[in-house]
Amino acid sequence: MKRLKPIEDAYGQEVWSFLSGKKSFEIVEREDGYFDVSGGAPTYFSEYDDWAEHHKRAIEFAKGRVLDIGCGAGRHSIYLQSKGFDVTGIDSSPLAIRVCRLRGLKKTKVMSIAEIGRFKPCSFDTILMLGNNFGLFGSFSNARLLLNRLYKITSPNAMIVAESNDPYKTENPFHLRYQKANRRRGRMPGQMRIRIRYMKYVGKWFDYLIVSREEMNEILKGTGWKVTKLIDSSSSPYAAIIQKHTV
Numbered sequence: 179m180k181r182l183k184p185i186e187d188a189y190g191q192e193v194w195s196f197l198s199g200k201k202s203f204e205i206v207e208r209e210d211g212y213f214d215v216s217g218g219a220p221t222y223f224s225e226y227d228d229w230a231e232h233h234k235r236a237i238e239f240a241k242g243r244v245l246d247i248g249c250g251a252g253r254h255s256i257y258l259q260s261k262g263f264d265v266t267g268i269d270s271s272p273l274a275i276r277v278c279r280l281r282g283l284k285k286t287k288v289m290s291i292a293e294i295g296r297f298k299p300c301s302f303d304t305i306l307m308l309g310n311n312f313g314l315f316g317s318f319s320n321a322r323l324l325l326n327r328l329y330k331i332t333s334p335n336a337m338i339v340a341e342s343n344d345p346y347k348t349e350n351p352f353h354l355r356y357q358k359a360n361r362r363r364g365r366m367p368g369q370m371r372i373r374i375r376y377m378k379y380v381g382k383w384f385d386y387l388i389v390s391r392e393e394m395n396e397i398l399k400g401t402g403w404k405v406t407k408l409i410d411s412s413s414s415p416y417a418a419i420i421q422k423h424t425v
Contacts, residue, residue: 181288182272188379190273193219193251195376197277202376209371209383210359212352222251222309229253232409233308236339236417239407242303245331247291248311252278255306259283266302268294291315291324297331305332307340310415316385318366318397325401329422338403338420343368343388347414366393394418 182190189204196202196219204218226234237254240263246255249267251274259265259282267283269275270290278286289296291314305328307314315321328338345357345368357367368388374381389397395405398420407419 182270182382184273185379186382187271187273188374188376188381189250190271190277191379192374192376193222193271193277194273196220196223197251197280205375207373207375208356210352210356212356219251222253224253226257230411230415232411232415232417233341235409236308236341236419237306239337239339239419240304240306241337242333243301244304244306245294245297245302246306247294248307248309248314249278249283249286250274250309252281252283254308255283256281258306294324294331295327299330300333301331303333303336305336305338305340307338308417310341310343310388312340312342312394312418313386313388315387315397317369317387320385321387321397322401325398325403329402332422334422336422337406338422339417340420341415341417342394344390344414344416345388346390368393391416391418 192202192204202219204216206214206216240258244258244263244265246265246267249255249269252267255265255267266285266287267278268287268289272288275286275288315324360367360369366387370386371383372386373383391408398404402422403420404423405418406421409417
């Protein structure tokens with residue numbers, strides 16, 4: 179996959195600024211012209227004590243060799259590494275990976291989720307997709323393709339520890355209108371085409387998918403993965419423990 183140019187690495191610039199002690203923020207732009215300012219970098223650097231309760235509960239299921247997909251600034255990877263886990267963090271942002279290395283994460287790769295097939299069979303026991311990173315699957319069809327690749331690179335009793343966000347728990351008229359347009363286009367209602375902006379840096383457009391619990395189960399059917407536990411939060415985000423099984 180073609181690597182990001184520095185001007186395109188908006189996310190990386192955001193976390194790099196925060197690491198450098200500068201004020202940092204994140205603007206998410208959706209294809210329909212909707213903009214949102216997220217919590218951004220402070221969240222990506224947060225310590226365990228400041229995590230949401232469903233994050234704390236979910237990460238306790240991690241075991242063995244861990245692959246953290248979309249590791250960002252490394253908050254989950256670094257925590258697990260401190261507990262003695264063998265953790266590999268991957269992210270498509272070169273600057274984010276540099277931040278992880280400076281923060282002490284030992285195993286890192288500049289790699290997108292689309293490239294996970296480069297790992298050898300049986301390389302990992304846990305796939306970590308917290309921080310709403312189930313969304314990196316992008317779409318229904320792409321999720322099923324990538325779940326197949328994850329099946330091949332994981333051990334027989336592997337699991338995925340993932341987080342998503344129920345798209346239907348909203349009253350925002352712009353979100354509801356976008357979901358309606360998605361249905362007309364034959365896409366899942368929670369599928370978004372977005373990009374990240376930070377200062378003068380503008381990221382590439384990419385597909386991002388948020389799903390309900392029922393939709394997650396539908397995606398997983400026939401892939402060799404099955405939800406065995408759901409961990410709710412006080413709002414729309416939730417975590418899922420997804421176990422590998424024989425197909």
